[in-house]
Amino acid sequence: MHQAIRESALWRLLPLTWPYKRQIAVGLGANGCARFFDLLPTLIVGQVVDAIEQGRVLPDRFVTYALLVLATFAGLAVFQSLSSYNLGTMAQKVRHDLRTALYRHLQRLDMTFFGRRQTGDILAVVSNDVDSLETFFSDTSTSLVRIVITFFGVYGILLYLDWRLALVLFVPLPLALWAVRFFARRVQPQYRQARQAVGRINSLVENNINGMEVIQAYTAEAEQDHFVNEQSSLYRDSVCSALWERARFIPLIYLIAGTAFALLIGLGGWFAARPAGPSLGEYATFILLAMRLILPIFAVGRLLNQVQRAEASARRIQEVFQRQPLIQDAAGAVALAEPIERLEFENVSFAYQPEMPILQNVSFAVGRGEMLGVVGPTGAGKSTLVKLLLRMYAPEQGRIKVNGRDLDQLTLASVRGQVGYVSQDAFIFQGSVEDNIRLGSPEASSEAVREAARIAGALEFIEVLPKGFATLLGERGLSLSGGQRQRISLARAVLRNPPLLVLDEATSSVDTKTEELIQDNLQSLQHDRLVIAVAHRLSTVRQSSSIMVLVDGRVAEYGTHNELVAQKGVYAGLWRVQSGGALCE
Numbered sequence: 018m019h020q021a022i023r024e025s026a027l028w029r030l031l032p033l034t035w036p037y038k039r040q041i042a043v044g045l046g047a048n049g050c051a052r053f054f055d056l057l058p059t060l061i062v063g064q065v066v067d068a069i070e071q072g073r074v075l076p077d078r079f080v081t082y083a084l085l086v087l088a089t090f091a092g093l094a095v096f097q098s099l100s101s102y103n104l105g106t107m108a109q110k111v112r113h114d115l116r117t118a119l120y121r122h123l124q125r126l127d128m129t130f131f132g133r134r135q136t137g138d139i140l141a142v143v144s145n146d147v148d149s150l151e152t153f154f155s156d157t158s159t160s161l162v163r164i165v166i167t168f169f170g171v172y173g174i175l176l177y178l179d180w181r182l183a184l185v186l187f188v189p190l191p192l193a194l195w196a197v198r199f200f201a202r203r204v205q206p207q208y209r210q211a212r213q214a215v216g217r218i219n220s221l222v223e224n225n226i227n228g229m230e231v232i233q234a235y236t237a238e239a240e241q242d243h244f245v246n247e248q249s250s251l252y253r254d255s256v257c258s259a260l261w262e263r264a265r266f267i268p269l270i271y272l273i274a275g276t277a278f279a280l281l282i283g284l285g286g287w288f289a290a291r292p293a294g295p296s297l298g299e300y301a302t303f304i305l306l307a308m309r310l311i312l313p314i315f316a317v318g319r320l321l322n323q324v325q326r327a328e329a330s331a332r333r334i335q336e337v338f339q340r341q342p343l344i345q346d347a348a349g350a351v352a353l354a355e356p357i358e359r360l361e362f363e364n365v366s367f368a369y370q371p372e373m374p375i376l377q378n379v380s381f382a383v384g385r386g387e388m389l390g391v392v393g394p395t396g397a398g399k400s401t402l403v404k405l406l407l408r409m410y411a412p413e414q415g416r417i418k419v420n421g422r423d424l425d426q427l428t429l430a431s432v433r434g435q436v437g438y439v440s441q442d443a444f445i446f447q448g449s450v451e452d453n454i455r456l457g458s459p460e461a462s463s464e465a466v467r468e469a470a471r472i473a474g475a476l477e478f479i480e481v482l483p484k485g486f487a488t489l490l491g492e493r494g495l496s497l498s499g500g501q502r503q504r505i506s507l508a509r510a511v512l513r514n515p516p517l518l519v520l521d522e523a524t525s526s527v528d529t530k531t532e533e534l535i536q537d538n539l540q541s542l543q544h545d546r547l548v549i550a551v552a553h554r555l556s557t558v559r560q561s562s563s564i565m566v567l568v569d570g571r572v573a574e575y576g577t578h579n580e581l582v583a584q585k586g587v588y589a590g591l592w593r594v595q596s597g598g599a600l601c602e
């Protein structure tokens with residue numbers, strides 16, 4: 018049993034509560050006192066019954082009893098609220114610590130993790146599982162503690178009054194424990210099934226809301242309605258069968274509780290009626306205490322269910338914590354102090370999945386002041402190449418070098434800190450236009466943000482937005498067009514003033530006239546930096562110092578625009594199509 022507790026995921030998350038040990042001690046101490054004041058009136062009732070039975074009692078004695086009962090309620094009120102506040106706030110703090118620690122850990126994880134695990138699944142860990150632990154710390158554990166304290170309190174009082182009554186109260190315990198086991202075996206699996214069904218329906222609806230435009234455009238409403246109906250019916254049916262099990266369980270509980278009380282009342286009464294038995298008052302106290310104990314014990318089944326839920330959540334949280342980033346600073350990695358001046362790929366090969374090579378023996382070198390254009394058919398591995406140089410993934414073979422040093426011997430932050438990256442799907446975060454451009458350069462002045470927006474060709478449209486740079490973007494704000502998003506992303510990259518600018522289809526959704534303007538602006542910055550630009554539109558990379566053509570993950574051609582056109586290979590073919598027949602300009 019001890020071993021099992023120590024191996025449980027909940028137990029391993031317990032150190033999270035350690036910083037709040039004082040609060041827990043106060044909360045538990047106050048809970049103990051609250052239980053004391055909660056049980057005290059049962060003793061007073063016993064005294065009152067005995068006083069009535071004795072007769073000839075002065076009325077002020079009853080006033081004293083009444084005042085005593087009032088005092089116990091006052092004590093109960095103070096300690097109960099002290100306990101609830103301390104344990105409740107402790108649980109909130111643990112939830113906050115856990116959520117932020119999880120998020121911090123997630124930010125360290127590599128793209129392989131995010132590629133394999135569904136976003137909804139990761140979200141469920143950060144929100145639902147963390148919430149279920151909060152319920153455990155604030156509710157379940159306090160209810161369990163309350164039952165344990167009540168248990169000892171009741172037996173303590175009974176032992177003090179009459180040990181035989183304490184013994185009688187043991188009689189219904191096996192019955193109660195049997196009912197708890199029955200509940201655990203029959204009803205809990207049904208509820209677990211229902212929870213899984215609710216998870217499935219949530220992810221289906223979430224997915225459909227995101228894709229509503231497509232559903233409506235394809236008039237697929239009836240089809241999707243059918244899927245949602247199907248999932249919702251599964252949920253309804255599993256909850257209904259859980260309710261049916263519960264409905265069958267409730268009479269059983271009452272039957273067992275009734276038998277228990279009948280036994281207690283009968284046996285206790287028989288004891289009390291004997292000449293050497295407990296007094297009438299003690300008997301009354303005993304019955305009241307039994308009521309305090311027996312019904313909560315039947316609730317243990319529900320609490321155990323919550324414990325199991327919390328254990329499952331803790332396990333999922335542990336799994337995320339245990340996942341170590343595949344890419345992190347090597348032991349002895351040094352920071353890249355000087356600006357990136359040269360970047361080399363030496364026979365780099367890579368595969369996302371074994372046996373499915375994406376890049377094979379890719380080699381190239383770019384230096385300061387140069388621009389490398391990367392072109393090739395869709396799926397050729399262009400974005401993958403860019404992600405390798407950002408160390409989102411590690412090459413399987415070959416080496417990537419920065420200023421002649423192996424990339425994996427340099428610290429991640431020092432290299433990434435020198436890169437301005439515009440990803441293929443220009444991502445907009447919640448916040449203002451200015452916040453979005455400033456991401457990664459929090460110190461930048463408003464003037465610098467404006468200048469970056471100008472270079473990225475974004476100034477014109479930002480200035481006509483309702484609140485200019487202060488306009489809110491993202492899910493809760495304004496939606497931008499694809500080309501506008503790309504220009505905001507480009508401004509973000511430019512603002513960093515990076516020695517290495519990596520543009521993955523950075524201007525693909527921008528019209529050709531605006532693209533030309535952006536290129537002119539970027540050209541003026543290019544002399545002291547290194548640019549790698551991936552593009553389908555050849556006009557984007559035409560001016561590059563060199564162009565690399567990737568086909569099926571291999572370097573098919575390499576050279577300047579004119580050299581490649583002259584080769585009459587893949588590039589020349591693409592150029593012919595895109596330029597409408599003109600071979601060389």
Ligand SMILES: Nc1ncnc2c1ncn2[C@@H]1O[C@H](COP(=O)(O)OP(=O)(O)OP(=O)(O)O)[C@@H](O)[C@H]1O
Nearest residue numbers: 132369370375394395396397398399400401402441
């Ligand atoms: N995270 C990933 N996990 C597994 N496979 C991936 C992943 N990302 C890309 N791939 C696969 O790797 C191959 C190359 O993809 P990549 O995005 O590098 O191509 P690309 O040349 O940039 O294509 P496009 O021009 O369409 O953007 C594709 O076959 C793609 O399916």
